[in-house]
Amino acid sequence: MKTHLFASLCLAALAAANLTGQAQAAQPGQFTMTATDYGFVGPEQVPSGLTAVEVLNQGAEVHHAQLVRLAPGKTPADFAAAMKADPEHPPTWVSFVGGPNAVVPGDRATALMELQPGQHLVLCLVPNKAGVAHVALGMAKPFLVTQTAATHLVEPKPDVVITARDFQFVLSTPITAGSHTIQLVNEGSQAHEVVLVKLAPAAKAKDFIAAFEPGADGPPPGRPLGGIVGIERGTRGIFTAMFDPGPYALICFFPDTKTGAPHFAQGMTWEFDVH
Numbered sequence: 001m002k003t004h005l006f007a008s009l010c011l012a013a014l015a016a017a018n019l020t021g022q023a024q025a026a027q028p029g030q031f032t033m034t035a036t037d038y039g040f041v042g043p044e045q046v047p048s049g050l051t052a053v054e055v056l057n058q059g060a061e062v063h064h065a066q067l068v069r070l071a072p073g074k075t076p077a078d079f080a081a082a083m084k085a086d087p088e089h090p091p092t093w094v095s096f097v098g099g100p101n102a103v104v105p106g107d108r109a110t111a112l113m114e115l116q117p118g119q120h121l122v123l124c125l126v127p128n129k130a131g132v133a134h135v136a137l138g139m140a141k142p143f144l145v146t147q148t149a150a151t152h153l154v155e156p157k158p159d160v161v162i163t164a165r166d167f168q169f170v171l172s173t174p175i176t177a178g179s180h181t182i183q184l185v186n187e188g189s190q191a192h193e194v195v196l197v198k199l200a201p202a203a204k205a206k207d208f209i210a211a212f213e214p215g216a217d218g219p220p221p222g223r224p225l226g227g228i229v230g231i232e233r234g235t236r237g238i239f240t241a242m243f244d245p246g247p248y249a250l251i252c253f254f255p256d257t258k259t260g261a262p263h264f265a266q267g268m269t270w271e272f273d274v275h
């Protein structure tokens with residue numbers, strides 16, 4: 001969710017992640033990454049194709065599951081070394097391929113993503129109270145997406161489409177009370193994400209954002225309900241959410257390619273009321 005994504009301690013994080021994961025392969029179409037403070041437990045191998053990616057938060061802090069794909073020939077060690085050399089910028093050979101966005105402790109969220117074969121990592125980019133991204137504290141786990149002939153999943157038809165542009169969200173239709181299947185489509189020039197937040201009464205998106213700034217005190221005035229973590233331009237993902245009446249916000253925390261400033265600082269938030 002936050003901007004310190006490419007912190008320099010990835011190397012240690014990756015080494016720790018390798019020790020905790022059991023060698024296991026997921027069935028086609030679905031897998032879960034369990035998030036703790038600070039690590040991921042999940043499959044070592046995942047079949048390619050349309051996949052429901054779940055994050056289960058068993059930690060005490062907010063977590064998400066950002067999937068990234070490395071270019072052919074690149075390894076998790078290469079990624080860690082690149083982050084150490086330049087913590088502010090992701091290497092150009094990394095693709096952001098989505099995943100389920102942030103949930104509070106005890107919650108889970110799912111994102112339907114099209115996975116392509118290759119070496120991947122799952123990262124948590126949410127910062128702790130000191131402003132250190134969880135990825136630098138151990139939340140980076142390698143996994144391999146293997147070539148698979150077919151997946152049994154059929155992409156559901158969304159009833160709401162959120163289009164991400166530089167730098168705004170555009171909704172295809174107002175969101176009403178009840179359950180919705182929501183597609184995020186990135187039509188911008190850089191990667192974007194959407195965090196869905198149920199705001200506390202009278203709270204604004206900026207109040208929720210401020211609670212994740214370094215040194216912020218107290219719980220955020222709102223509850224993150226998932227969404228889609230960073231996806232490259234021209235790509236998409238689907239999530240479902242249940243809407244009770246009240247105020248909500250969509251927020252993009254993804255850092256600008258050039259400046260590193262989070263997209264919300266360039267206006268990439270959207271507030272709405274569900275009636």
Ligand SMILES: [Cu+2]
Binds near residue numbers: 164167191192268
């Ligand atoms: Cu964005």
